[in-house]
Amino acid sequence: MATITPLHEGIFQHLAAKLQSEDAPNSKIPALVDRSDVEPINVFESGNILFYLAEKLGHFLSSKKSARTVVMNWLFWMQGSAPYLGGGFGHFYAYAPEKMKYPINRFAMETKRQLDVLNKQLAKHTFVAGNEYSIADIAIWLALVWQFSVEQSI
Known part of the structure; x- marks a missing residue:
């Protein structure tokens, strides 16, 4: 059974020290600790969390090699595109001091x-990866929702 703890902006500073640990060595959210096995498993970064959960639960990732590869292509495309879609553009457009x-x-x-x-x-x-909804669709949708919410708040 999983426990989901929602995070609110006000507690990010409080969590900074805790996040700089094995759970999230990059000191960023998202991070997941799966305690359903004997040994806890730390999983961090959004694409890897989606992949881990898809494998663990058997959903949103085909077991067929060809279909699975297409999903992973698009998941990694998203992970590689995110610095442009949100990081670079969002930073210089919305947050840069000049x-x-x-x-x-x-x-x-x-x-x-x-x-x-x-x-x-x-x-x-x-x-995005064919005729079945997958972790690639989830990752891309989440990134685009975030990007457009940044643009709307500017």
């Missing part, structure tokens, strides 16, 4: 390119 034209334009161009890649894939398939 608005700098070059990084905003550079990351905006790359964000548009990555979204074009995704649009072309979704034009051919019901879900």
